[in-house]
Amino acid sequence: MSKIELQNVTLNYAERNNVFTALEDISFSVKEGEFVSIIGASGCGKSSLLSLLEGLNFPTAGRVTINGDDIKGTGDDRAVVFQHYSLFPWMTTRANVVYGIKQVNKKLPKKDLGQIADDYLSKVGLSGFENKYPLQLSGGMQQRAAIARALAMSPSILLMDEPFGAVDAKNRKILQELLLELWENSEDKKTVIFVTHDIDEAILLSDRIIMMSANPGRIKKEISIPFPRPRNGSKLLESREYLNFRKEIITSFFNDISERIGGEEVAL
Amino acid sequence: MTEKIKKQLNITNALFLVFLLIQLLPERYSKETYEINIIIFVVTIQVIYLIFSFITKKEKKLETIRDILGITYFIIIAWQLMTSKSGFLNELLFPAPGIVIQQFIHDLPRIIEGIQSSLLIILEGYVLAIITAIPLGLAAGWHIRFGNSFQYVSKFFGSIPPIVYIPYAIALLPAFRDASVFVIFAASFWPILGATMAGVFNIEKKILDSAKTLNVGRLSMLFHVMLPAALPEILMGCSQGLGISFILLTSAEMIGGKTGMGYYIKYYSDFGDFTRIVVGIIVLGIVVSVITLFFNKLQRYLLRWRQ
Incomplete structure (x- = not known):
């Protein structure tokens, strides 16, 4: 059975007197422990799609299920990392992680909470920054802390909405490697849905890419990534297979963009 | 060196x-x-x-x-x-400064008593306003986010100069102290309520989404997320309320009080004792400055997480 399943999902937004169709007839499924990226130009509805899985939004038509059950709202089987504002700025880094764990496990004693938080913060390389407030950290470090909180809540599904979209190029590479390492080396592989507009990021991290086209948001193509794991970012990027594969994807991507005059920014 | x-x-x-x-x-x-x-x-x-x-x-x-x-x-x-x-x-x-100091030293016990009485009245009314207006503002602000007219009610009452409540306060609460506490309460309540609602209204939606995806409970949402997120604006309302409280209480003491620095100034002005009036003015200035200083320190501490 698939972990996540979308069946003929349509999502409409009411905009004054107009109805705006964000998603139309979306169907796909994700296996347990699979890493799936959703890629597309901005405005293609990929974040709307994620909000359905987060439980912050509900489909106008169709079904969204986890383990066969319809999503009725947010749940502790899922943790989310947003592009901005995942963390609460008034809590220190440690307090943010502790607060996250508390929502999942209310009975843990204070000492254990702090211990688990520190363990996860050291896993993402934030030892020594536990008592800093988010605004005292760089954008990249904030995202590390957000990932630490999400993992510390031990969800079975990790939802990531352009988590590295606001991080500079160099740190983005480092964060991708970190995420790859954490995910590939974990014992219980989490199911990950990763929204991005960066093709290299999607290929490096995913088992499968779901490509979307805009107006209305539809699935354009599903592509399995053939490269074996564990992957190494810099080695992979240099290989001939990778370059050919990437070219193929970009060609289909360009088709979509050229269909829409004034295509949006896509990191190629 | x-x-x-x-x-x-x-x-x-x-x-x-x-x-x-x-x-x-x-x-x-x-x-x-x-x-x-x-x-x-x-x-x-x-x-x-x-x-x-x-x-x-x-x-x-x-x-x-x-x-x-x-x-x-x-x-x-x-x-x-x-x-x-x-x-x-x-x-x-x-009066020359030396004689003002002489008078201040002479009246010091009375002055301390007066300040104490004024501060206790303010504290009582102000704390009462804080503990009622903030929870109410959080709840009301939460509903305004989904479109509600409560903010107009608050704006209407907030725009009434609180000194006009004094006749009612005196009629209903004949003791000067109780009436003063009520007026301070009424004066600080509206700015704090309005600021809290505005603070909640202006919370970044993504922060609330983030809290929702953590499955935060209702109370924790109110006090661990919305309250700190709205705190910068709430504190502005509190500071406004505190300022109004001092103005009002001093006026009330001058009109109908038997205690406090307002009364001290009013009492001696009837005798044309300008040395004591100057003493009263300077003391009031110092007291309000010191309290404002403490308030600002507290504010900076509570908002230390901002850049």
């Missing part, structure tokens, strides 16, 4: 010397002006300042203190020159 001595070449120290020099001028007021009081006062703070300036390492803080002292010396010099040192102003209306 020489560096530190060089730094003493500043306007504040120059003004101190000017102050000493004008003490050589003869007194022009007919009554005793207790000049020695102001000399002791100025020399004492100058000595404390000099000691502090040689031991402290906090340059910024020292600079601020030095500037405040400079302004204080300037005011005292001007005050002396306009009053007892020249006889330019009316002796009865404008």
